[in-house]
Amino acid sequence: MMSTASDTAAERYARGWAKLREVDGEAGEQVINSLCDISPDLSRYLIEYCFGDIYARGKLDLKTTELVVVAALAAMGTAEPQLRVHLHGALNTGNSRQEVVEALLQVAVFAGFPAALKGIVAAREVFAARDEQGKPDAPLAPAAAAPAGTRPVRGEEALERLKAGQLRHLHAEYDAIAPDVVGFIVDFCFGDVLSRPALLPPLRQLLTVGMVTAKGGLTAELEFHIRAALHLGCLPEAILEIMLLMTVYAGFPAALNGIAIAKKVLAEPTGGPAGSGQ
Amino acid sequence: MMSTASDTAAERYARGWAKLREVDGEAGEQVINSLCDISPDLSRYLIEYCFGDIYARGKLDLKTTELVVVAALAAMGTAEPQLRVHLHGALNTGNSRQEVVEALLQVAVFAGFPAALKGIVAAREVFAARDEQGKPDAPLAPAAAAPAGTRPVRGEEALERLKAGQLRHLHAEYDAIAPDVVGFIVDFCFGDVLSRPALLPPLRQLLTVGMVTAKGGLTAELEFHIRAALHLGCLPEAILEIMLLMTVYAGFPAALNGIAIAKKVLAEPTGGPAGSGQ
Amino acid sequence: MMSTASDTAAERYARGWAKLREVDGEAGEQVINSLCDISPDLSRYLIEYCFGDIYARGKLDLKTTELVVVAALAAMGTAEPQLRVHLHGALNTGNSRQEVVEALLQVAVFAGFPAALKGIVAAREVFAARDEQGKPDAPLAPAAAAPAGTRPVRGEEALERLKAGQLRHLHAEYDAIAPDVVGFIVDFCFGDVLSRPALLPPLRQLLTVGMVTAKGGLTAELEFHIRAALHLGCLPEAILEIMLLMTVYAGFPAALNGIAIAKKVLAEPTGGPAGSGQ
Structure with missing residues (x-):
């Protein structure tokens, strides 16, 4: 399923279209259809690059991928229609409603309460739409047990x-x-x-890396959180997949900035000097 | 009214709920009610942390706090529903409509005209809603006297x-x-x-510190404006309260970045080296 | 047409109003009219500063100016009403619909696909409105020839x-x-x-400089792209006009940050050290 330089456009398109259907379902198809009169090329890049190249890499499972995307889009706060598409995507790829809500709670810490509230409002709309469609999502948990x-x-x-x-x-x-x-x-x-x-700590840390990369400009923070992700056992590959994912959602400058910071952290001897961020 | 580590959750909740009612009135209650089916925990954190811990500190008066919040949310440009809640909040805590409009004018300088225009459009809606509700806000000033x-x-x-x-x-x-x-x-x-x-110059400078902290990534600018705030007589405590407030509105990474810059400025000998930003 | 310190307010206002009409047409007038009850001063600054001072400089042609503004507003993702006004502006000043769509495609690279999609959705609305008004825009190209x-x-x-x-x-x-x-x-x-x-490479590079400046916080990237713009033959004056334009759209801190980076690049000997960003 990996993209290679010799893939034809037709192969990338077919692979991307299948992946788009798998992740976003009808919501994704609607986005594509809505583009055909005004920018068929944007729709083609969306299928070929975002889904045929990036999502089809298959190095980070789709369930994790979509939860990172939900957290990053909510943290950016600038892309409500896409946030809704990927709330569907997160549920379509096996996240429970509870896991989605947990990811949005975490947005409050890293991007503030307004961003989390906007995310929760979008999630409520998406959940209601899926109830009407009879989608069998894993539900919200009943009242959570008191934590230890x-x-x-x-x-x-x-x-x-x-x-x-x-x-x-x-x-x-x-x-x-x-x-x-x-x-x-x-x-x-x-x-x-x-x-x-x-949510398990390593998954939470991947969400954090996605959010801080997408927001851009917070170098010391990102450095600390990449180091912490490695310390929690996240693979370097998973962190780098998130950076590639952010080329799609936040653009290449923010993503390449994240890769440069990851490169610096990964070059440190293990157990190296402590970070100064939070 | 200060939060301490030994506060029970019930105390924080009661204190936060009273503070939320004082600041945001019905608009705030509606936000809380709208969360109970989907994320009662987010609503609890909003009450306990944002209002029970941060707002209840009482180190920066509510009137100033809410004007800083209005300016920061307008500058971020990503949180219109919360901006509207806090436009109500600013008026509920004693700001006149004129003071609110002045803060939004200042947004044009630090975050651009589109951000200021969005803020003004939201303010007009909020003013109209309050006229219908018969709220006795201090009005917009009549045509301002020609400045000197x-x-x-x-x-x-x-x-x-x-x-x-x-x-x-x-x-x-x-x-x-x-x-x-x-x-x-x-x-x-x-x-x-x-x-x-x-608006008095020290108050304007606190608005600026809030806006530049919330936007994140503009280190040299924030350094200059913290130094200027101190020069105008703002207390270090007021600047740090604004950083704590930004944990709520822009998230911990942006706020801790602001605290790190404030720490650097406060360590300078008074009359120390000049900043290079604007 | 250049602004000078001795211009009277009346001269700046008259010059700005004419320029606003030229660029934004009715959409701009509506913005101005909508402000008169709530903040006549913001409307005055918009006319005097944005149009009477900045747009009236005339150092960067209006067609290029408006395409840069469209790209920057779409990349910021926080100013949809203004994006729509300037989509009209870009077409009013001689850009074809194809050129506008090309600029929005480029947004996908520098600010991510969600930002580009929001821009395209806004463009479709604006194109439809102009069709109803019978505006004679240069059209979207027919199916583009296969690139070489x-x-x-x-x-x-x-x-x-x-x-x-x-x-x-x-x-x-x-x-x-x-x-x-x-x-x-x-x-x-x-x-x-x-x-x-x-779109020609130097024009694309001006769009990139505008987008990266407006987003703020990506210093190494902006440095690379300013250097590349000069290498492609863009005049230093054009780059600096874009920074002045960003005082209007992204605020003074982001714009002054851009000027500081441009200053550093322009001080390099030609053929000087290579940048490290993308």
Whole structure:
């Protein structure tokens, strides 16, 4: 299924169209059809490049791919129609509604509450449309069981999992200037959100890498989160697939910036110097 | 009213709910209610963290807080429903309609005219809704009195107020490459907009710090504007409260980036080296 | 037509109003009229500064100016009403519908497919409105002739045109970490999109400079693309006019950041050191 330089346009198109149908279903087809009068070439690039080249690589499973795309589009906050298409895509590729909502909760930490709220509003519309269509999505969980431990305890554990010694580092970095901020990072970001059991830590870290890459401009943060993803056992290949995915959703400059940062982190000796970001 | 680590969830929730009602009124309640079927946890975090932890700190008065939020959301340009909620919030907490419009004018300088225009369109809708509800807002000012002095004179005064010698610095920086740009900065940014008497210079500078932090990625600019805010007499605490506020509206990476820049500026000896940004 | 410090407000207003009518026609007038009840001053700044000062400079022809504005607004993704106004503006100033669509295709490369799709959707609405009004735009081209050469050949030529040796540089930079990315850059970015004959390479490069400046935060990328624009024969003056234009559309911090980067590039000896971005 891998694209190679010798693929004909017809092969890329056929492969892309099949992949588009698999991921986005009718919502994707509608996007394509809506383009034929005004820009058939954009529709062709969408099929050939986005789906025939990138999605068809098959190096990151579609379920993870689509959850990363949902998080990144919600974090960018500029692409509501595409967010809706990929909310369908995330559910079509095996994510439960609960997993989708969890990814959108995580957006609140990395792109703010307005971005998360917009994502949740779009998700509610998509869920309602799918109810009408009788799509058999794995449902929202019933009231979640109370999570283990207190917020600070859960939070410190989740933070230290990203990088041993990070709590001490954050206190040293911020306490003199903004004494409460480390408490908010530990209790809210990690104790409330990032320790929620519905998504595994390595998957959450891939969502974070996607969001921070897509937003662009936050170099130190991205560096820290790529390092943390590797520390949690994410494969370098998965991180680089996310960068390729971001060529589609955020454009080549933001994606190539992400690749340059990944290259720097991957060149570090394992157990190398600590990052300074959050 | 300060949050502490030992607060129970119930205390944070009660405190947050009261604060949300105080700031956003019915518009805020509607947001909360709309979340209960799809993500009760997001609604809980919104109440507990955003309002129970951050807004309840009480270190920056609510009136200023909400005007900063309006400016930052308008500058981001990605959160219209939240912008409308906080336009209500700004008026609910004692800002006049004129002050709200002034903050949106300032958005034109720091995030461009399209962002300011979108903000003004939202404000008109909110004003009309409040007229129907019979809310007694302090009105738009009648035709403003002609401001004192010519544009270049007003502009130079307002610019030099941010930093003595800045006019000379800008000429040295830009004249060889873009000879007209200093004129536009002085005449339009400072002579037209930032010298308008309806908002005091330190308040304007807090709005600017909020906007540039929320947009992310403009390090040199943010550094200059934090330094200028301190020079105008803004307290370091106020600047740091704005950074905490931006954890809510723009996410932790952008806010922590802002705190890192504030830390650098605050470590400078007073009267230290001049910034190079505008 | 140049603005000078001694211009009276009345002169700037009259000059700006004429320019606004020339560029945006009725769509622009509607924006102005819609502001008179809520912020007559914003409407005045729009006329005096944006059109009376910046557009009236006349150093970059209006046709190019408006195509750059369309690309930048679509890339930002936050200003749909203004994008529609300037889609009209681009057509009013002599761009064909095909040229407008080509500019939006290029947005896919630099800001991602969702941004390009939003732009195309807006363009379709604007084209339909103009059909109803009977505007005689130069039409969309009929099915484009098959472009010359294969994708990799076209792509390599287009890439090397920006900077001799860049293909080798990209392979050295990326092959060890993300072996397929150079292929995607060459085949998709350059072979599919940037080599399309409907817009000349120097014009495409001005669009890119506008988009990357407007998005902000991507310093290495902007540096590369300014250098490439000069290499393609774009005048330094044209690049700086685009930065001034971005004061209007993306705000002064992003524009001044762009000017600082342009200053650095222009200070390099010709044939100086190679950039590292794409």
